[in-house]
Amino acid sequence: MPLKIIQVGVGGFGTSWRxxxxxxxxxxxxxxxxxxxxxxxxxxxxxxxxxxKCYLNPDTNWAEIEADFVIDSTPQLHHHTNAMKAFxxxxxxxxxxxxxxxxxxxxVMVKEAENRGLKMAVAQQLxxxxxxxxxRDLIQSGEIGEVGYIHQDAFFGSPGYGGSYPQPYPLLVQGxxxxxxxxxxxxxxxxxxxxxxxxxxxxxxxxxxRCSYVVFEMKNNCRVCFRGVATESENxxxxxxxxxxxxxxxxxxxxxxxxxxxxxxxxSWDDExxxxxxxxxxxxxxxxxxFISYINGDKEPGFSGKNNLKSLEMVFGAIKSSxxxxxxxxxx
Ligand SMILES: NC(=O)c1ccc[n+]([C@@H]2O[C@H](COP(=O)([O-])OP(=O)(O)OC[C@H]3O[C@@H](n4cnc5c(N)ncnc54)[C@H](O)[C@@H]3O)[C@@H](O)[C@H]2O)c1
Numbered sequence: 001m002p003l004k005i006i007q008v009g010v011g012g013f014g015t016s017w018r019x020x021x022x023x024x025x026x027x028x029x030x031x032x033x034x035x036x037x038x039x040x041x042x043x044x045x046x047x048x049x050x051x052x053k054c055y056l057n058p059d060t061n062w063a064e065i066e067a068d069f070v071i072d073s074t075p076q077l078h079h080h081t082n083a084m085k086a087f088x089x090x091x092x093x094x095x096x097x098x099x100x101x102x103x104x105x106x107x108v109m110v111k112e113a114e115n116r117g118l119k120m121a122v123a124q125q126l127x128x129x130x131x132x133x134x135x136r137d138l139i140q141s142g143e144i145g146e147v148g149y150i151h152q153d154a155f156f157g158s159p160g161y162g163g164s165y166p167q168p169y170p171l172l173v174q175g176x177x178x179x180x181x182x183x184x185x186x187x188x189x190x191x192x193x194x195x196x197x198x199x200x201x202x203x204x205x206x207x208x209x210r211c212s213y214v215v216f217e218m219k220n221n222c223r224v225c226f227r228g229v230a231t232e233s234e235n236x237x238x239x240x241x242x243x244x245x246x247x248x249x250x251x252x253x254x255x256x257x258x259x260x261x262x263x264x265x266x267x268s269w270d271d272e273x274x275x276x277x278x279x280x281x282x283x284x285x286x287x288x289x290x291f292i293s294y295i296n297g298d299k300e301p302g303f304s305g306k307n308n309l310k311s312l313e314m315v316f317g318a319i320k321s322s323x324x325x326x327x328x329x330x331x332x
Contacts, residue, residue, distance in 0.1 A: 002028040004067040007136045009074030019281035020288040033062045063089035080105035092119040095309040098177040103316035110305040120305035122204035125283035135269045136186045144246025148223040151243040160210025160230025165211035170208040180314040196318035214318045
């Protein structure tokens with residue numbers, strides 16, 4: 001029997017789940033929830049659902065619908081509320097990144113899932129982009145030995161990155177959650193402490209902090225220096241540009257080209273898509289499959305809620321450090 005799914009937030013990024021949800025024999029979308037009637041109608045046509053399977057949030061109590069799990073693809077300020085609804089109705093949860101817009105609500109979500117014996121995961125699908133996987137493989141196979149330090153750059157246009165809605169720290173909370181999650185995934189070590197500066201240069205008039213310099217001390221002693229800036233200079237992709245220095249060599253990622261000791265290593269998508277394409281529908285399918293295995297067994301993915309708290313703390317630790325002017329130690 002396919003697992004029954006309710007999707008909450010069906011427009012915007014929510015549309016990138018359609019490929020996985022309509023091609024996987026293991027799942028069946030049985031209800032859709034959104035705040036926008038027109039978006040609901042359009043999505044209902046895609047999933048071939050009648051209008052009585054479409055629910056307006058927050059007017060209806062969609063938590064009472066019988067289903068196995070919820071995919072929440074609404075903006076992060078709703079994730080905590082939606083999670084509590086899903087868990088109170090006994091449903092597992094796959095939520096898009098970031099887990100929540102606040103550190104304390106993220107922790108509550110993970111705790112609540114655990115207390116109820118439900119599975120929760122955060123769809124950090126960009127972990128599976130081929131260039132990220134290639135850098136991970138090179139490091140994990142020991143090609144450059146012990147990693148000493150990493151420079152990671154994320155350049156956005158001159159207005160910087162503002163996220164899906166006005167928020168205080170769009171770059172770190174909605175953007176850099178991907179980048180900090182890559183670091184843990186690629187080097188296989190968690191952050192120990194962080195210090196950071198978040199600010200806006202004079203030409204940013206829009207809401208929210210759009211520039212950050214962040215330095216992590218990782219548990220394996222590696223230091224990571226992240227620059228996320230609003231700049232006229234060439235934009236980087238969501239995979240970032242990297243310089244990874246190890247005791248036996250250097251890995252660079254420059255505009256999605258991977259270099260090992262200055263020699264380019266071939267990396268491609270299986271389907272010949274351009275390497276800089278994020279191919280989100282394909283990556284979401286990988287995440288969905290892993291989440292289904294998690295529900296059906298005990299294989300906890302690296303992006304489970306509990307694991308993902310370690311990435312979320314890197315984000316909120318950096319914010320705390322910038323606001324206090326002090327180094328933040330993970331677990332404080
Ligand atoms: N690669 C990625 O993982 C990736 C990429 C883009 C966006 N995202 C994440 O997706 C989320 C949504 O971003 P977006 O840009 O698509 O936002 P959006 O504003 O387009 O919202 C997405 C959908 O949610 C609906 N919605 C909004 N509030 C709702 C509510 N309270 N209840 C039900 N539906 C609601 C909207 O009507 C819309 O259909 C963000 O958290 C963002 O971080 C992830």
